[in-house]
Amino acid sequence: MEKLMILNGSPRAPRSNSKEYAAIFAEACSLPTETFAITPKNHLELCSRMEGFSQLLLVFPLYADGIPVPLLSFLKTLAAHPPKKKPVISVLINCGFIEWQQNRLAVEMVKLFCTQQGYVFGSALMIGSGEAILKTPFRFLAERGIRKLAASIQRHQYRTFHTTMPLPKKLFIRASTNYWLAMGEKNGVSKEQMETMKIE
Amino acid sequence: MKLILSDHSLSLPPEQEDIRYIDLSGLKIANCVGCFGCWTKTPGRCVIRDDATRVYPLIAQSDQLLYVSRIFCGSYDVPMKTMLERAIPIQQAFIRIHHGETHHVQRQVVPKKAVIVGYGASSPQEEALFRQLIARNTYNMAMEETEVICCEESQVEAIVKERVEAWKN
Numbered sequence: 001m002e003k004l005m006i007l008n009g010s011p012r013a014p015r016s017n018s019k020e021y022a023a024i025f026a027e028a029c030s031l032p033t034e035t036f037a038i039t040p041k042n043h044l045e046l047c048s049r050m051e052g053f054s055q056l057l058l059v060f061p062l063y064a065d066g067i068p069v070p071l072l073s074f075l076k077t078l079a080a081h082p083p084k085k086k087p088v089i090s091v092l093i094n095c096g097f098i099e100w101q102q103n104r105l106a107v108e109m110v111k112l113f114c115t116q117q118g119y120v121f122g123s124a125l126m127i128g129s130g131e132a133i134l135k136t137p138f139r140f141l142a143e144r145g146i147r148k149l150a151a152s153i154q155r156h157q158y159r160t161f162h163t164t165m166p167l168p169k170k171l172f173i174r175a176s177t178n179y180w181l182a183m184g185e186k187n188g189v190s191k192e193q194m195e196t197m198k199i200e
Numbered sequence: 201m202k203l204i205l206s207d208h209s210l211s212l213p214p215e216q217e218d219i220r221y222i223d224l225s226g227l228k229i230a231n232c233v234g235c236f237g238c239w240t241k242t243p244g245r246c247v248i249r250d251d252a253t254r255v256y257p258l259i260a261q262s263d264q265l266l267y268v269s270r271i272f273c274g275s276y277d278v279p280m281k282t283m284l285e286r287a288i289p290i291q292q293a294f295i296r297i298h299h300g301e302t303h304h305v306q307r308q309v310v311p312k313k314a315v316i317v318g319y320g321a322s323s324p325q326e327e328a329l330f331r332q333l334i335a336r337n338t339y340n341m342a343m344e345e346t347e348v349i350c351c352e353e354s355q356v357e358a359i360v361k362e363r364v365e366a367w368k369n
Contacts, residue, residue: 011285012233064285064340067273069282105274109329112325112329183240184239189241200244200257
């Protein structure tokens with residue numbers, strides 16, 4: 001019987017958007033799923049637990065144009081300690097920018113990992129404006145994309161999907177600025193302080 | 201200022217006033233935890249007070265950069281990627297349109313000429329992906345000109361020395 005393992009590769013896994021994306025996916029997927037956060041200390045345990053799963057979904061944010069370090073480190077461990085039966089690997093990635101296309105390179109990196117290490121690459125969902133979309137009226141677009149991703153994995157009809165907030169860039173920037181100003185205000189930090197040009 | 205940031209120990213001539221060499225293998229740098237403290241709590245300063253806080257100001261101040269990194273999955277390998285992720289205090293939270301895409305506003309970051317030496321790629325496909333990554337970095341890391349050199353690990357030392365000599369002349 002098919003089982004799907006979800007790995008959260010976000011640097012802030014316990015309180016990340018990726019955690020919420022993973023939960024929405026688990027709800028939308030008819031396969032039995034188990035979700036794990038990647039931590040610096042559980043790589044070998046995750047490699048060993050992967051034995052029981054036919055599908056693997058990597059959920060992570062774009063970091064510095066690529067795969068974030070927690071997941072990158074884990075992939076190195078996985079390369080050295082592969083399961084006997086390798087699952088099909090799919091990706092659910094989000095970035096804070098409005099262009100979902102900025103996620104492409106990180107997906108290509110996972111595809112390359114699959115090619116190099118003998119895994120089948122499955123489906124991918126690339127979400128733009130992923131830092132905020134779940135807290136806006138456009139949440140349904142992310143949920144719809146996740147449902148499509150889940151269906152494609154269940155049916156073994158692997159595809160690549162994408163979504164983002166359907167806003168003009170200037171409006172997105174205004175909304176994003178307000179989002180960050182509210183975060184600063186919570187910490188008692190003003191716009192002027194956040195705009196400092198000083199480093200250290 | 202010129203900065204050499206490397207995950208590969210290099211035997212270089214003694215440091216000159218305007219050339220700084222940082223061997224990442226000798227530093228203690230934790231990975232970014234995505235707290236956004238450097239944007240919304242202590243703007244411009246990372247809340248994790250380890251060796252990275254000495255490095256990202258140098259990245260910001262440099263007008264010429266030489267990065268040396270092993271390539272893994274078409275990406276910088278973990279040591280260099282860890283450092284670059286920890287360098288986000290040099291950006292603001294706020295977004296702007298840059299080259300037609302949304303990107304973060306930079307703080308006081310000098311525009312750079314960058315040479316990126318990536319070693320250990322296992323295939324032309326991996327090299328091509330690494331080159332695409334550097335092309336993306338140009339938008340997010342204030343790199344105005346980049347040159348990417350993909351090579352074997354055994355060639356790194358000679359390539360770096362040649363570049364440092366070129367800087368001196």
